[in-house]
Amino acid sequence: xxxxxxxxxxxxxxxxxxxxxxxxxxxxxxxxxxxxxxxxxxxxxxxxxxxxxxxxxxxxxxxxxxxxxxxxxxxxxxxxxxxxxxxxxxxxxxxxxxxxxxxxxxxxxxxxxxxxxxxxxxxxxxxxxxxxxxxxxxxxxxxxxxxxxxxxxxxxxxxxxxxxxxxxxxxxxxxxxxxxxxxxxxxxxxxxxxxxxxxxxxxxxxx
Amino acid sequence: xxxxxxxxxxxxxxxxxxxxxxxxxxxxxxxxxxxxxxxxxxxxxxxxxxxxxxxxxxxxxxxxxxxxxxxxxxxxxxxxxxxxxxxxxxxxxxxxxxxxxxxxxxxxxxxxxxxxxxxxxxxxxxxxxxxxxxxxxxxxxxxxxxxxxxxxxxxxxxxxxxxxxxxxxxxxxxxxxxxxxxxxxxxxxxxxxxxxxxxxxxxxxxxxxxxxxxxxxxxxxxxxxxxxxxxxxxxxxxxxxxxxxxxxxxxxxxxxxxxxxxxxxxxxxxxxxxxxxxxxxxxxxxxxxxxxxxxxxxxxxxxxxxxxxxxxxxxxxxxxxxxxxxxxxxxxxxxxxxxxxxxxxxxxxxxxxxxxxxxxxxxxxxxxxxxxxxxxxxxxxxxxxxxxxxxxxxxxxxxxxxxxxxxxxxxxxxxxxxxxxxxxxxxxxxxxxxxxxxxxxxxxxxxxxxxxxxxxxxxxxxxxxxxxxxxxxxxxxxxxxxxxxxxxxxxxxxxxxxxxxxxxxxxxxxxxxxxxxxxxxxxxxxxxxxxxxxxxxxxxxxxxxxxxxxxxxxxxxxxxxxxxxxxxxxxxxxxxxxxxxxxxxxxxxxxxxxxxxxxxxxxxxxxxxxxxxxxxxxxxxxxxxxxxxxxxxxxxxxxxxxxxxxxxxxxxxxxxxxxxxxxxxxxxxxxxxxxxxxxxxxxxxxxxxxxxxxxxxxxxxxxxxxxxxxxxxxxxxxxxxxxxxxxxxxxxxxxxxxxxxxxxxxxxxxxxxxxxxxxxxxxxxxxxxxxxxxxxxxxxxxxxxxxxx
Numbered sequence: 004x005x006x007x008x009x010x011x012x013x014x015x016x017x018x019x020x021x022x023x024x025x026x027x028x029x030x031x032x033x034x035x036x037x038x039x040x041x042x043x044x045x046x047x048x049x050x051x052x053x054x055x056x057x058x059x060x061x062x063x064x065x066x067x068x069x070x071x072x073x074x075x076x077x078x079x080x081x082x083x084x085x086x087x088x089x090x091x092x093x094x095x096x097x098x099x100x101x102x103x104x105x106x107x108x109x110x111x112x113x114x115x116x117x118x119x120x121x122x123x124x125x126x127x128x129x130x131x132x133x134x135x136x137x138x139x140x141x142x143x144x145x146x147x148x149x150x151x152x153x154x155x156x157x158x159x160x161x162x163x164x165x166x167x168x169x170x171x172x173x174x175x176x177x178x179x180x181x182x183x184x185x186x187x188x189x190x191x192x193x194x195x196x197x198x199x200x201x202x203x204x205x206x207x208x209x210x
Numbered sequence: 211x212x213x214x215x216x217x218x219x220x221x222x223x224x225x226x227x228x229x230x231x232x233x234x235x236x237x238x239x240x241x242x243x244x245x246x247x248x249x250x251x252x253x254x255x256x257x258x259x260x261x262x263x264x265x266x267x268x269x270x271x272x273x274x275x276x277x278x279x280x281x282x283x284x285x286x287x288x289x290x291x292x293x294x295x296x297x298x299x300x301x302x303x304x305x306x307x308x309x310x311x312x313x314x315x316x317x318x319x320x321x322x323x324x325x326x327x328x329x330x331x332x333x334x335x336x337x338x339x340x341x342x343x344x345x346x347x348x349x350x351x352x353x354x355x356x357x358x359x360x361x362x363x364x365x366x367x368x369x370x371x372x373x374x375x376x377x378x379x380x381x382x383x384x385x386x387x388x389x390x391x392x393x394x395x396x397x398x399x400x401x402x403x404x405x406x407x408x409x410x411x412x413x414x415x416x417x418x419x420x421x422x423x424x425x426x427x428x429x430x431x432x433x434x435x436x437x438x439x440x441x442x443x444x445x446x447x448x449x450x451x452x453x454x455x456x457x458x459x460x461x462x463x464x465x466x467x468x469x470x471x472x473x474x475x476x477x478x479x480x481x482x483x484x485x486x487x488x489x490x491x492x493x494x495x496x497x498x499x500x501x502x503x504x505x506x507x508x509x510x511x512x513x514x515x516x517x518x519x520x521x522x523x524x525x526x527x528x529x530x531x532x533x534x535x536x537x538x539x540x541x542x543x544x545x546x547x548x549x550x551x552x553x554x555x556x557x558x559x560x561x562x563x564x565x566x567x568x569x570x571x572x573x574x575x576x577x578x579x580x581x582x583x584x585x586x587x588x589x590x591x592x593x594x595x596x597x598x599x600x601x602x603x604x605x606x607x608x609x610x611x612x613x614x615x616x617x618x619x620x621x622x623x624x625x626x627x628x629x630x631x632x633x634x635x636x637x638x639x640x641x642x643x644x645x646x647x648x649x650x651x652x653x654x655x656x657x658x659x660x661x662x663x664x665x666x667x668x669x670x671x672x673x674x675x676x677x678x679x680x681x682x683x684x685x686x687x688x689x690x691x692x693x694x695x696x697x698x699x700x701x702x703x704x705x706x707x708x709x710x711x712x713x714x715x716x717x718x719x720x721x722x723x724x725x726x727x728x729x730x731x732x733x734x735x736x737x738x739x740x741x742x743x744x745x746x747x748x749x750x751x752x753x754x755x756x757x758x759x760x761x762x763x764x765x766x767x768x769x770x771x772x773x774x775x776x777x778x779x780x781x782x783x784x785x786x787x788x789x790x791x792x793x794x795x796x797x798x799x800x801x802x803x804x805x806x807x808x809x810x811x812x813x814x815x816x817x818x819x820x821x822x823x824x825x826x827x828x829x830x831x832x833x834x835x836x837x838x839x840x841x842x843x844x845x846x847x848x849x850x851x852x853x854x855x856x857x858x859x860x861x862x863x864x865x866x867x868x869x870x871x872x873x874x875x876x877x878x879x880x881x882x883x884x885x886x887x888x889x890x891x892x893x894x895x896x897x898x899x900x901x902x903x904x905x906x907x908x909x910x911x912x913x914x915x916x917x918x919x920x921x922x923x924x925x926x927x928x929x930x931x932x933x934x935x936x937x938x939x940x941x942x943x944x945x946x947x948x949x950x951x952x953x954x955x956x957x958x959x960x961x962x963x964x965x966x967x968x969x970x971x972x973x974x975x976x977x978x979x980x981x982x983x984x985x986x987x988x989x990x991x992x993x994x995x996x997x998x999x
Contacts, residue, residue: 076313085255085312090247091240093504095454096538100923103454131240144238148230151891155725156237157454157504163238185931189923191454191505192725193898195934197891 053121060120064089065133071120079123080104080115083130091131091160102188105161106130112168112187131160134167142208143167146201154192162188162198170205212784214777214843216882216951217738219944223805224738226943228887232730232744233502233723242502246535248460248472255460256285256308256527258520258534259315261322262544263297263304266331266605266916270295270304270324277321278307283314286526288519296329298578299607300917301543303515308523308532332604333911335448335550335575338418342600346370346419348407351378357579358393366582368400375405389487417603418573421583427594432567436558440631443980444623445552446964448575449907450545451612452926455504456536457514457545461521463529469496469521473513474535476506477761478752479720484513489521500752506724508611509546511761539921547909548612549576551584551619552981555627558594563637563645565628568592572623575602576609584616588624589695590649606911606918611763613896614696614957618903618964622982625692625965630978633677639691639969640670650693653853657693660855660877660942664691667875667938668857678976684864687872688974691857692965698880698954700769700848701760703838707736707778709786710831713824715740716748717778721759721771723751726956727888728767734884735772739779741803742820757835765954769848770838772884772952777843778836785834789826790818849951854878856897856962859935860970864993867986869971871901871935874963879942881953886941893939893959900963902929904982 042049054075062069062082071086080097083089083106092115095103099117106115107129134141140148143166153159162185169176169184176184181202190198217225236242249255271294275287286308291297297304305322309315349357349371357367380388380401389398433439459473469491475481475498482496489496503510520534536545551574558567568587575581580601587595632642644661647654665671673689680687705719717736723729733747740746750756760770787798790808794801794816802811809817818826839846859873876893883889906927910919920926964982971989972978977996979988 074311074313081312084247085249088249088251090243090249093244093454094246095456096923098538098922098924101454131238135239135241138235140235140239144235147238148234151231151234151887151894153231153234153237153725154891154895155454155505156233156242156502157244159237160240163240182932189454189928189930191452191507191899191928193895193902193929194891195898195929195931196894196937198931199934 058121061124062120062128063126064128065130073120075119075121077120078116079106079118079120079128082120083115089130089132093157093160095157101158102165103158103161105164105188107164107168112165131164134163141167143170143201143205146204146208147198150197150200150204152194152197152201154194158188158190158194162190166198166202166205174206174209176202176206211843212780214780214847215845216776216847219948222738223741224734224744226883226886229730229734229744229885231727231888232733237502244455244502244504245459245472245474245500246455246504250531253531254310255531255533256310256523257312257315258306258308258523258532259312259319260303260516260534260540261305261319261324262540263300263302263326265297265326265328266300266333267329268297268326269329270297271327272325273305274323275305278318281314281318281321283310284318285309285530286523288522288526290515290519299544299605301540301607303519306516306519306523306534308527331916332417333606333916334913335573335602335604337552338573338600338602342416342418346374348375348377348409350409354378354388354401355391358388358391358397364394364396367397371400371404375407376401377407377409379406392488419580419601419603421599421601423596423598425596429567429569429594429596432594433556433558433569436566437561438559438631438634440557440627440634441555442627442630442978443552443554444626445981446550446619446622447981448550448606448909449548449612449903450542450909450926451507451509451547451610452542452923452928453505453507453509453545456538456541457510457516458533458535459517459520460531460533461517461524462531463524466529467491467495471496471498471517471521473498473500473517474503474510475500476503476510476722476724476763477512478722479754479758480511480761481513482754485518485521488518496754498754500722503722503724506762507613508615508763511611511763538923542909542921542926543918544607546610546612547577547607549581549609549619550574551616551623553586553623555623557627557631559631559635561635563632563635563642565590565592565631565646565649567594569596570623571598573600573602574619575604575606577606578603579609581609582616584620584623586620586623588617588620589693590624590628590646591651592649605916606909613960617694617696617957617961621692621694621961621965622968626968626978629690629969629972633972636676638674640665643691643693652851653695656853656879656942657855660853660879663940664855664857664875664877667877667940668859668873670857673859677973680974681864686862686864686974687860688862688970688972689857689859690966690969690971690973691855692962692969693853693855694958694961695851695853696765696958696961697850698765698769698852698957699850700773700838700952701766703759703770703774704757705759705774705778705836706757706833707775707782707836708831708833709782709824709827711824711827711829713821714748715742715746716750717775718750718756719759719771719774720754720756721751721767722762724762726762726767726892727885728762728771730888731768731884732771732775735775736779739776739803740783742806765956765958768884768954769952773838773847774836776836776847777838777840778834781834781836782832785832786823786827789828790823793818793826847951849881849953852879852881852953852958854958854962856966858963858966858970860967860974862971862974862989864975867989867993869905869984869989871967873936873938874901874966875938876959877940877942878955878959879947880955880958881950882948883941883943884952889941889955890939892955893941894937896959897937897963898929898934900960901933901967904964904967904984905929905933906983908983
C-alpha cells in the first residue's frame with residue numbers, strides 16, 4: 004500500500020545528502036518503471052521495492068524478532084537507536100569512518116550507519132547489549148575494564164564488538180591480525196594503549 | 211576541629227592505589243546512557259535540524275520558512291539569525307526546525323529559502339604583512355556585538371574594555387539587547403563602566419590586531435653579547451575538538467514554566483543560568499541531567515545557541531522533547547577549534563648553552579575573536595625578552611578552550627627554538643634544558659627528577675645522536691624532548707553526604723564525569739575516609755538536583771571534588787563517632803574507621819561492625835554538606851602547579867616523508883594521586899591525543915570559498931590504533947609530591963607531545979619542520995629546502 008503512494012521518481016536536488024543517496028540507491032532506482040509492484044526485475048534479478056513511505060521491516064536483533072514500520076531511508080543504526088532504543092551502538096561520523104556504530108551482521112562486523120534497515124532483514128544482528136548477561140561481563144569486556152580501555156566511553160561499544168569479532172575469528176591473533184581487526188575504529192580520548200593490553204589479556208583468557 | 215588533611219601513606223586504604231574506573235562496566239556493555247541516547251520511554255521525541263550558512267561571511271537579506279512550515283510532520287520552526295544581521299563563519303546557524311523524524315526535518319530544511327548577500331571574508335592565518343597590524347583601539351559597538359556573538363571569554367572581554375575603553379554610548383536599552391544576546395552581567399558591568407574614547411579607526415577594519423609589545427630586561431644588549439644566536443620559525447595550525455559525542459541536547463518542557471534538558475556538557479551546574487536569560491525563565495526552573503558524556507576537551511562549557519534553540523522549538527511544540535545534536539560536519543565546523551600560533555623566534559645564548567635573550571614575533575587565529583596569545587617563552591623565564599603578538603580575526607568559526615589552552619602551541623614554539631639552539635651549539639638538548647633549568651622557577655626540582663626518570667625510560671644517553679646522524683637506508687631515527695607546566699587548583703564544589711541507619715552511604719554532587727574518572731575519584735575519597743570498600747558508596751552526580759560543583763575544565767575537577775568530598779566524609783565520620791562512642795565506652799576522639807568497622811584507635815578488640823555502628827545513628831540519617839574551598843575547614847586540600855617531562859623516539863621515511871612515533875615516555879607529577887590507574891590512563895590518553903595533533907590534525911580552510919574542506923572523520927584524521935607505539939608513563943609520587951594535595955591532570959600531559967615529536971623529527975632528519983602536524987608534505991618540503999640550501 005505504501006508502494007502505491009509512489010507517484011514519481013525521487014527528485015534529486017542540488018544538494019544530495021548521503022541519506023538521500025542511500026534512499027535513492029537503496030530503493031528507487033529500480034522502482035521507476037514498475038510503480039506499484041513489490042518485486043521488480045533489475046538486470047535479470049528480482050529485486051524487492053520499498054517505500055518511499057513507511058514499510059514493514061522485521062529485524063532479528065540479539066535473537067529477538069522486532070517488527071517495525073520504517074521509511075526505507077532509515078539506516079540500521081537509526082532503527083536500533085531511535086526506533087528500538089538500543090543505544091549501545093553510537094552515531095558519530097554517520098558515514099563509515101569511525102566504527103562507533105559497529106555491530107555484527109551474520110557474525111561479521113558492520114558499520115550500522117552504512118546499511119539500511121531494510122537490507123538487514125533476514126539477517127542475525129548482534130549488538131553489544133547481547134554480550135552481557137545480568138552483570139556478568141564477557142572476558143573481553145572485563146579486559147577493557149581491567150586495562151582502562153575506555154575514558155569517555157563513546158567509542159567503547161564499537162571497539163568491544165570489533166574486538167569480540169577479532170578474537171572469535173582469531174583466538175590467538177597475530178599483531179597483524181590485531182592491527183587489521185581494530186583499524187576500523189577511532190577513539191578521541193586516546194584509549195588505544197588500554198585496548199591493546201585488553202586484547203592481549205582477552206587473547207590469553209578467551210573472548 | 212577534626213583533621214581534614216589527607217591521610218599519610220600508611221593510613222590510606224584506597225587513595226593512590228590502582229583502581230578500575232567505576233563506570234567502565236556500564237561503558238563496555240553499552241548500558242551507559244549518554245545525552246545523545248536519551249529517548250524518554252513512551253514519549254516520541256522530535257528531531258531538530260539546523261540550516262547553516264553556506265558563506266563564510268554574509269548579510270542575511272531574507273528568510274522564507276513558509277514552505278517548511280506547511281510540510282506534514284514539521285512541528286516547529288525557529289529563525290535564529292536577525293534579518294539584516296551578518297554571519298561570520300560558514301556553518302553558522304540560520305534556522306532550525308523540529309519534525310516527527312529526521313528525514314522530515316532534513317526535507318524541511320531544504321524547503322527553506324534564505325537570501326544572502328555574500329561579503330568579503332578572510333580564512334587565512336598566514337603571517338601578517340609587515341606593518342599590517344592595527345594598534346588596538348577603543349571597542350566600537352559592532353566589535354561588542356561581534357565579541358558577544360563569538361563568545362569571547364569574559365576575562366579577555368573585560369580586560370580589553372578596561373585597557374582600551376569604548377567608543378559608543380551604551381544606554382540601558384542597548385545593554386538589555388547585549389544581555390539578550392548572551393552577555394554576562396560581568397561584561398555588561400564592564401561595558402557600563404568603561405571609559406569613553408573617540409573612535410580611532412574609520413573604514414573597514416583590518417583583520418590584524420596587534421597585542422601590546424612587551425620588553426623585559428635589555429634584549430638588545432643581551433643579543434649583542436650572545437656567543438650564539440639561533441633563529442627559526444615554529445607553529446601549529448588550527449585543529450578541532452572532534453568530540454565523538456557531538457554537541458547538543460534534548461530539551462523538553464514538562465509544564466510551561468519548567469525546562470528539562472539532557473545536554474552533553476562539561477558544566478552541569480552552570481547550564482541553568484546560561485539558559486535562563488535567553489528563555490525568560492528563572493534558572494531555578496531549569497533542570498539539567500547528564501549521566502555520561504562523549505568527550506568535551508574544553509569545548510562544552512556552555513549551553514550553545516543550538517541548545518537554546520532546541521528549548522525554543524520544544525516550547526513551540528507544546529513541550530515535547532526536541533533532540534538537537536550536531537551533525538558531524540557541523541561538529542567540526544562550528545563546535546570548537548584550537549587557535550593556531552606561529553612565531554619567528556630568535557634565541558641568544560652563551561657558548562655553554564646558558565640562554566640569555568628571547569625575541570619573538572608571533573601570530574595566530576582563533577576565528578572572529580582573534581585568539582589567545584601563547585605564553586612565550588614557555589616555562590623558561592629568559593631574563594631578556596622582546597615579544598610582539600598579532601592576532602588575526604577571521605571567518606573560520608569560533609575557537610574554544612582546547613585542553614591546556616595556548617600551552618601546546620607555546621611548547622611547540624619555545625621547545626623547538628631551544629632544540630634548534632642546542633643543535634647550533636652541538637649540545638645534547640637534555641644538557642641544554644638542564645643547563646637552563648633554574649629559569650623554570652618553582653618546579654625546578656621536579657623537572658630535574660623527571661628528566662632523570664624519563665631519560666632512563668627511553669634510553670636517552672645510549673640512543674641520542676646529533677642531528678641527522680642516525681640514518682639507515684631511507685629511515686632516519688631521532689629523539690626529542692619537551693617539558694610543560696599547568697596550574698590545576700581545585701574548583702568550587704559542594705556535595706551532600708549521608709550515612710543511613712542501615713549502614714548505606716550516599717553522596718550527591720552536581721558534578722559530571724567527562725571520561726576523566728571523576729566518579730571514581732569521589733567514591734575512593736569517601737570510602738577511604740569511612741574505612742569502607744568502594745562498593746559500599748552510592749554516588750549520584752550529573753544533575754542540578756544535587757549541590758552545585760564547578761565546570762570540568764582546566765584540570766580543576768579532581769582537586770575540587772576530592773576536597774569537598776573529603777570534608778563531608780570527615781564531618782560525617784565525626785558525627786558517627788559521637789553517636790557510637792557511648793556504646794564503646796569511649797569518647798568520639800578515640801575512634802577510627804578501619805576495615806568496615808568503627809573501633810577504638812589501635813584496639814581491634816573494641817569495635818563495632820560498620821552496620822552495628824550505623825544502627826546507633828537513630829531514625830534520621832547523618833547528612834552533612836561539604837564544600838571547596840572552605841576556610842573554616844583547613845587545610846587547603848588542593849594545590850596548583852605541576853611539571854612534566856616527555857620524550858619521543860621517532861622514525862622518518864626520507865622518501866615518503868611519513869613520520870612514525872616508535873616510543874614515547876611521559877613523566878608527570880600531579881600532587882597526591884587518588885587513583886593511580888586513572889592518572890596513568892590520563893597520561894596515556896594525552897600522549898595518544900598528542901601524537902594525533904602532532905602528526906595528523908588540521909582544520910583545512912578553503913581560501914576561495916571560505917569553507918572547511920575536511921569536516922568529516924575521513925579527512926580530518928585522528929590517530930588510529932595502528933599509529934600508537936609503545937608508551938611508557940611514570941607518575942611522580944611519594945615524598946615531595948603527595949603532601950602538596952590533589953592537583954588535576956587533564957591538561958598537563960597533552961601539552962608536550964607536539965613539541966617532543968617535532969624535536970625528535972628535527973633530530974632524525976637534520977632540519978626543522980616548522981609547523982605541526984608533521985605531515986609528509988611538510989617533511990618533504992623541509993628536506994627539500996635542506997637539500998637546496
